[in-house]
Amino acid sequence: MRKLLSSFIIFLIAFQLSAQNKIVVFQSDFGLKDGAVSAMKGVAAGVSGDLKLYDLTHEIPAYNIWEAAYRLQQTVPYWPAGTVFVSVIDPGVGTNRKSVVLKTNSGHFIVTPDNGTLTLVAESLGIAEIREIDEAVNRRKNSEGSYTFHGRDVYAYTGARLASGAISFEQVGPLLPKKVVSIPYQHAVLEGKKIKGNISILDIQFGNIWTNISDSLFKKLDPKFGDILHVIIYHNNKIIYQGDAPYSQTFGEVAKGSPLSYMNSLMHLSFALNMGSFADRYHISSGNDWSVEVSVTHKK
Amino acid sequence: MRKLLSSFIIFLIAFQLSAQNKIVVFQSDFGLKDGAVSAMKGVAAGVSGDLKLYDLTHEIPAYNIWEAAYRLQQTVPYWPAGTVFVSVIDPGVGTNRKSVVLKTNSGHFIVTPDNGTLTLVAESLGIAEIREIDEAVNRRKNSEGSYTFHGRDVYAYTGARLASGAISFEQVGPLLPKKVVSIPYQHAVLEGKKIKGNISILDIQFGNIWTNISDSLFKKLDPKFGDILHVIIYHNNKIIYQGDAPYSQTFGEVAKGSPLSYMNSLMHLSFALNMGSFADRYHISSGNDWSVEVSVTHKK
Amino acid sequence: MRKLLSSFIIFLIAFQLSAQNKIVVFQSDFGLKDGAVSAMKGVAAGVSGDLKLYDLTHEIPAYNIWEAAYRLQQTVPYWPAGTVFVSVIDPGVGTNRKSVVLKTNSGHFIVTPDNGTLTLVAESLGIAEIREIDEAVNRRKNSEGSYTFHGRDVYAYTGARLASGAISFEQVGPLLPKKVVSIPYQHAVLEGKKIKGNISILDIQFGNIWTNISDSLFKKLDPKFGDILHVIIYHNNKIIYQGDAPYSQTFGEVAKGSPLSYMNSLMHLSFALNMGSFADRYHISSGNDWSVEVSVTHKK
Numbered sequence: 001m002r003k004l005l006s007s008f009i010i011f012l013i014a015f016q017l018s019a020q021n022k023i024v025v026f027q028s029d030f031g032l033k034d035g036a037v038s039a040m041k042g043v044a045a046g047v048s049g050d051l052k053l054y055d056l057t058h059e060i061p062a063y064n065i066w067e068a069a070y071r072l073q074q075t076v077p078y079w080p081a082g083t084v085f086v087s088v089i090d091p092g093v094g095t096n097r098k099s100v101v102l103k104t105n106s107g108h109f110i111v112t113p114d115n116g117t118l119t120l121v122a123e124s125l126g127i128a129e130i131r132e133i134d135e136a137v138n139r140r141k142n143s144e145g146s147y148t149f150h151g152r153d154v155y156a157y158t159g160a161r162l163a164s165g166a167i168s169f170e171q172v173g174p175l176l177p178k179k180v181v182s183i184p185y186q187h188a189v190l191e192g193k194k195i196k197g198n199i200s201i202l203d204i205q206f207g208n209i210w211t212n213i214s215d216s217l218f219k220k221l222d223p224k225f226g227d228i229l230h231v232i233i234y235h236n237n238k239i240i241y242q243g244d245a246p247y248s249q250t251f252g253e254v255a256k257g258s259p260l261s262y263m264n265s266l267m268h269l270s271f272a273l274n275m276g277s278f279a280d281r282y283h284i285s286s287g288n289d290w291s292v293e294v295s296v297t298h299k300k
Numbered sequence: 301m302r303k304l305l306s307s308f309i310i311f312l313i314a315f316q317l318s319a320q321n322k323i324v325v326f327q328s329d330f331g332l333k334d335g336a337v338s339a340m341k342g343v344a345a346g347v348s349g350d351l352k353l354y355d356l357t358h359e360i361p362a363y364n365i366w367e368a369a370y371r372l373q374q375t376v377p378y379w380p381a382g383t384v385f386v387s388v389i390d391p392g393v394g395t396n397r398k399s400v401v402l403k404t405n406s407g408h409f410i411v412t413p414d415n416g417t418l419t420l421v422a423e424s425l426g427i428a429e430i431r432e433i434d435e436a437v438n439r440r441k442n443s444e445g446s447y448t449f450h451g452r453d454v455y456a457y458t459g460a461r462l463a464s465g466a467i468s469f470e471q472v473g474p475l476l477p478k479k480v481v482s483i484p485y486q487h488a489v490l491e492g493k494k495i496k497g498n499i500s501i502l503d504i505q506f507g508n509i510w511t512n513i514s515d516s517l518f519k520k521l522d523p524k525f526g527d528i529l530h531v532i533i534y535h536n537n538k539i540i541y542q543g544d545a546p547y548s549q550t551f552g553e554v555a556k557g558s559p560l561s562y563m564n565s566l567m568h569l570s571f572a573l574n575m576g577s578f579a580d581r582y583h584i585s586s587g588n589d590w591s592v593e594v595s596v597t598h599k600k
Numbered sequence: 601m602r603k604l605l606s607s608f609i610i611f612l613i614a615f616q617l618s619a620q621n622k623i624v625v626f627q628s629d630f631g632l633k634d635g636a637v638s639a640m641k642g643v644a645a646g647v648s649g650d651l652k653l654y655d656l657t658h659e660i661p662a663y664n665i666w667e668a669a670y671r672l673q674q675t676v677p678y679w680p681a682g683t684v685f686v687s688v689i690d691p692g693v694g695t696n697r698k699s700v701v702l703k704t705n706s707g708h709f710i711v712t713p714d715n716g717t718l719t720l721v722a723e724s725l726g727i728a729e730i731r732e733i734d735e736a737v738n739r740r741k742n743s744e745g746s747y748t749f750h751g752r753d754v755y756a757y758t759g760a761r762l763a764s765g766a767i768s769f770e771q772v773g774p775l776l777p778k779k780v781v782s783i784p785y786q787h788a789v790l791e792g793k794k795i796k797g798n799i800s801i802l803d804i805q806f807g808n809i810w811t812n813i814s815d816s817l818f819k820k821l822d823p824k825f826g827d828i829l830h831v832i833i834y835h836n837n838k839i840i841y842q843g844d845a846p847y848s849q850t851f852g853e854v855a856k857g858s859p860l861s862y863m864n865s866l867m868h869l870s871f872a873l874n875m876g877s878f879a880d881r882y883h884i885s886s887g888n889d890w891s892v893e894v895s896v897t898h899k900k
Contacts, residue, residue, distance in 0.1 A: 023645060025638065031505045032332075032632075033359040035375035036565075038325065041354055042379035045323055049380075053354065054641055054653065059633040062505060063575075075635035078752065079642035080649075095550060149565025152378065205631045205662060252695060265636075265749025275663075275691075331805045332632075333659040335675035336865075338625065341654055342679035345623055349680075353654065362805060363875075395852060449865025452678065 020109065021082030022048075024163045027056035027071060028088040028151060029063065040086070040152045043140060044160035051164055056085065063091040065116040066183060066287045070201045072110065073120035074266060081107030086159035087117055088151035099133040099154055101162065101172045102180065109169070111159040113150070118180035120200075127178045133158055134173030185288035188213045190220050199233065199290035203264070207277025209233075209284055211292050213269040221296045225249045228297040229261045231271060233282075236289050241282045245271055247296075261294075269294065320409065321382030322348075324463045327356035327371060328388040328451060329363065340386070340452045343440060344460035351464055356385065363391040365416040366483060366587045370501045372410065373420035374566060381407030386459035387417055388451035399433040399454055401462065401472045402480065409469070411459040413450070418480035427478045433458055434473030485588035488513045490520050495569075499533065499590035503564070507577025509533075509584055511592050513569040521596045525549045528597040529561045531571060533582075536589050541582045545571055547596070561594075569594065620709065621682030622648075624763045627656035627671060628688040628751060629663065640686070640752045643740060644760035651764055656685065663691040665716040666783060666887045670801045672710065673720035674866060681707030686759035687717055688751035699733040699754055701762065701772045702780065709769070711759040713750070718780035720800075727778045733758055734773030785888035788813045790820050795869075799833065799890035803864070807877025809833075809884055811892050813869040821896045825849050828897045829861045831871060833882075836889050841882045845871055847896075861894075869894065 024044055030036040041053045056075050060068050068089040076085060090097075090113045100114045105126035110118065111133070135154055138161065143153035161167045188197040188211070197213040223229070225247055233241040245261040246254055251274045254260045259278060264270040272278050279285070324344055330336040341353045356375050360368050368389040376385060390397075390413045400414045405426035410418060411433075435454055438461065443453035461467045488497040488511070497513040523529070525547055533541040545561040546554055551574045554560045559578060564570040572578050579585070624644055630636040641653045656675050660668050668689040676685060690697075690713045700714045705726035710718065711733075735754055738761065743753035761767045788797040788811070797813040823829070825847055833841040845861040846854055851874045854860045859878060864870040872878050879885070 021649065023649075025642075029505065032355075032357055033504050034501070035356055035371045038354070038356045038375045039378040042325075042375065042383070045352070045354070045383075046378070046380040049321065049323075049352075052645070052649075054638070054645070055632075056635055056638045057632055059631075071635045075638045075642065078639040078646070080646040083642070083645075092552075093550070095552060152565065201634070204633050205629065250693070250695060252692075265752065329805065331659075332655075332657055333804050334801070335656055335671045338654070338656045338675045339678040342625075342675065342683070345652070345654070345683075346678070346680040349621065349623075349652075392852075393850070395850060452865065 019082055020084060020163045020165060021080055022050050022163055022165075023052045023054065023079065023083045024159050025054045025056050025079060025083055025085045026058070026156070027060065027068060027085065028058045029060040029068070030058050030088070030151070032058050036149075036151065040088075040156035043152055043156045047157065047160035047166060048164035051160060056087075060089050063089065065089055065091070067201065068117045069119045069121070069183065072117065073124055074201070076104070076108050076110070076121055076125065077106060079108065082109075084109040084111065084159045084163040086151075086155045087112040088155050089117060090115070090150060093150055097181075098176070099135065099150065100130055100176065100180075101133060101158070101169070102130045103128040103169060109159075109162060111155050111162070114181050116181050116183040119183045122180045122182070127180070129169070130176045130178060130180065131169065131172040132174055132176050138167070138172065183288050186291040188217050190217060193221070194293055194295045195221060196291065196293050197269070198288065199284065199286045199292055200268070201286045202279050202284070203270070206272070207279040208264070209271040209278050209286070210264055210266070211269045213292075213294070215263050215267040215269075218263075218269050221294075222298070223247050223296050224298065226299045228299070230295045230297065231261065232293045233284055234291045234293070235285070241284060251275070319382055320384060320463045320465060321380055322350050322463055322465075323352045323354065323379065323383045324459050325354045325356050325379060325383055325385045326358070326456070327360065327368060327385065328358045329360040329368070330358050330388070330451070332358050336449075336451065340388075340456035343452055343456045347457065347460035347466060348464035351460060356387075360389050363389065365389055365391070367501065368417045369419045369421070369483065372417065373424055374501070376404070376408050376410070376421055376425065377406065379408065382409075384409040384411065384459045384463040386451075386455045387412040388455050389417060390415070390450060393450055397481075398476070399435065399450065400430055400476065400480075401433060401458070401469070402430045403428040403469060409459075409462060411455050411462070414481050416481050416483040419483045422480045422482070427480070429469070430476045430478060430480065431469065431472040432474055432476050438467070438472065483588050486591040488517050490517060493521070494593055494595045495521060496591065496593050497569070498588065499584065499586045499592055500568070501586045502579050502584070503570070506572065507579040508564070508570055508572040509578050509586070510564055510566070510570045511568055513592075513594070515563050515567040515569075518563075518569050521594075522598070523547050523596050524598065526599045528599070530595045530597065531561065532593040533584055534591045534593070535585070541584060551575070619682055620684060620763045620765060621680055622650050622763055622765075623652050623654065623679065623683045624759050625654045625656050625679060625683055625685045626658070626688075626756070627660065627668060627685065628658045629660040629668070630658050630688070630751070632658050636749075636751065640688075640756035643752055643756045647757065647760035647766060648764035651760055656687075660689050663689065665689055665691070667801065668717045669719045669721070669783065672717065673724055674801070676704070676708050676710070676721055676725065677706060679708065682709075684709040684711065684759045684763040686751075686755045687712040688755050689717060690715070690750060693750055697781075698776070699735065699750065700730055700776065700780075701733060701758070701769070702730045703728040703769055709759075709762060711755050711762070714781050716781050716783040719783045722780045722782070727780070729769070730776045730778060730780065731769065731772040732774055732776050738767070738772065783888050786891040788817050790817060793821070794893055794895045795821060796891065796893050797869070798888065799884065799886045799892055800868070801886045802879050802884070803870070806872070807879040808864070808870055808872040809878050809886070810864055810866075810870045811868055813892075813894070815863050815867040815869075818863075818869050821894075822898070823847050823896050824898065826899050828899070830895045830897065831861065832893045833884055834891045834893070835885070841884060851875070
């Protein structure tokens with residue numbers, strides 16, 4: 001009997017670790033000026049009063065799937081396992097893109113149209129399983145006549161039902177092959193004494209440039225604080241910026257308005273001006289069509 | 301005894317259906333740059349730790365009562381019955397406009413100055429009861445000297461007390477006649493082979509034009525996807541736009557930059573450009589002074 | 601025994617009054633366009649599923665410590681005692697500014713770099729205790745390599761642990777002397793028949809000017825509604841505006857577009873245009889370098 005009980009407790013703990021945690025986090029390109037986000041949350045709150053509803057961002061530029069992909073990669077790992085993300089950047093609404101739920105190897109769930117939004121999170125967190133939403137059952141009642149607001153009627157509704165435990169992950173719909181629609185981009189690679197990578201995103205509030213070059217890859221150039229980084233930034237294959245940026249531990253190590261390179265809060269190589277906007281001054285943007293090449297000159 | 305118990309259970313269920321659900325949803329024209337919204341939520345959180353505090357939007361253009369009215373109509377029905385909305389767009393603060401709580405026939409509560417904000421929701425959801433807030437009792441302690449922030453001291457406080465069950469709806473204050481202050485506008489009507497209506501709102505993130513012409517009214521013109529809609533848009537009585545917009549199931553059915561008409565997520569007739577802003581290109585705005593006239597040419 | 605029990609109950613009540621209440625309120629200059637705020641909340645949600653996570657604002661202008669200080673003063677008192685604020689405006693990240701938690705005499709907790717952000721709240725609410733965050737223990741696991749996101753790894757994490765009761769206030773770290781880094785500014789003072797003060801902030805949505813002159817100080821000029829206020833506004837020591845503004849109970853008491861003075865929702869003397877922006881028309885801003893001088897002419 002005691003043995004049975006302890007097995008049961010172990011089962012419960014294991015279940016807890018892989019289960020949904022009643023948190024739903026929303027992302028969209030809807031902005032906060034109208035009622036769209038609130039309607040999604042209202043539908044979720046109506047599914048269960050136990051849910052906690054939070055936001056990633058709703059300021060993804062309209063139709064910008066790359067940025068949506070990046071925001072998920074940036075944010076998902078900081079939420080506890082079991083959190084359900086509902087991401088609605090959906091330029092292809094009404095076309096035959098699939099509506100899916102990805103379960104990552106880290107135990108996070110992402111409810112979204114499979115249109116490239118999952119590119120980065122699938123790579124970095126891994127695909128445990130991916131299921132197609134069966135809209136015949138996982139759709140808000142009486143919403144069948146509406147063609148354009150899958151965010152509310154399918155994604156928010158299904159995300160909330162999954163997060164609350166009203167449905168299991170299996171009940172989302174049929175299992176799909178373990179792959180997602182992927183957007184091509186420059187992966188971070190060491191080539192001789194150079195590292196190539198992608199400009200993943202701008203730290204938009206401050207105009208900093210964030211790459212996909214990780215701390216551990218960058219370490220292969222054996223950088224020390226104070227070393228000079230030579231930086232070349234390309235849009236498609238055209239050079240947009242070329243210059244030197246000392247590798248710095250704090251922004252204050254260079255003069256006001258001067259460029260520097262640093263490891264950002266996600267431990268990726270980044271470029272900034274001390275108290276200024278690198279992106280504005282040099283007209284740099286981000287996305288799968290922006291890339292970067294760096295090499296290091298060690299100080300004596 | 302058993303009979304008594306089952307009566308009691310029925311009573312409990314009935315009570316649940318009509319009762320507040322501990323959710324408060326805030327709307328205002330305060331924006332999110334200062335502390336006003338947070339102060340309202342702080343007051344609400346201080347009333348009861350059980351409340352869940354959400355937002356409709358705080359980006360209503362300053363003093364724009366029409367848009368506030370529209371956002372409520374757009375959003376309230378998607379929240380569960382019992383939700384309390386606190387809407388503070390209050391150009392007449394300090395004048396003798398009434399502070400009220402509307403209970404709709406759908407079981408939602410709206411706490412607001414009665415200045416036109418309730419125009420649309422009173423029509424679409426119906427008035428169950430409307431009560432004037434008795435500020436002698438329903439006002440944050442020690443706030444009597446403040447003339448300008450009813451949003452925090454009366455509306456958020458009363459909304460939170462109502463949502464938490466600290467007061468019943470009856471305790472809000474005296475019953476008023478079943479009518480609200482109403483803003484005149486072009487109701488959606490069929491006149492011969494034309495439908496007239498109002499431009500309720502812009503889908504501002506994308507520049508789409510949303511009318512108050514419902515799917516069911518529009519069906520009286522017997523539209524099929526691919527039919528041409530002739531659209532005339534008026535500001536007061538002046539024509540601002542005149543053109544053709546194919547009735548489409550998805551935006552991709554017309555060329556990039558071309559106009560189309562479609563049924564939006566609220567099942568109202570709407571106009572858009574595929575991948576562009578109809579509102580910006582043709583200088584269209586929305587409100588009670590904007591109207592529209594549509595007729596259909598069926599494709600062969 | 602009964603006596604023991606009632607002592608215990610008194611202890612519990614006293615504990616409740618001074619204890620954390622599971623609410624965390626975030627403020628930053630990150631904006632809402634990227635994932636930074638969401639990552640902070642994710643870390644907090646991972647500390648405890650019982651927390652309620654709200655926002656003050658994330659639209660503090662980049663590096664504007666004065667405005668952060670003002671928003672705290674404006675908002676903190678309206679949240680229940682025990683609320684934990686996490687405020688991250690941190691131009692000095694990576695320098696040797698201290699990371700602290702202030703406990704106010706009102707029982708609120710503020711987690712922040714001690715860089716001036718606490719200037720106003722320390723004055724108005726008083727310092728009960730201030731402790732330096734011991735980052736050796738109060739730091740998210742495996743975040744030691746990251747130099748730039750204290751907001752997430754130290755402040756959000758420590759704030760959430762404090763709010764949830766995972767750590768006591770004592771466990772934050774060592775006690776500091778009862779003083780905070782303070783920004784100099786014009787305190788509100790009566791000098792003969794004039795009152796001098798600071799322009800604390802703009803009511804940015806409406807362009808109104810808010811001073812730090814309290815209702816009780818202003819009363820020493822014996823103002824009556826309808827009296828004329830003579831207003832001189834200085835930037836550093838240069839006059840930027842000089843004019844008359846009738847002391848009004850409601851904005852509608854002056855003509856559209858005319859200036860008026862009034863007591864704002866925080867009971868501080870303020871200036872506005874009826875249905876217009878005082879700040880835009882007269883190029884007024886706010887901060888520790890803006891001051892004001894007022895005198896009164898009583899109406900006959």
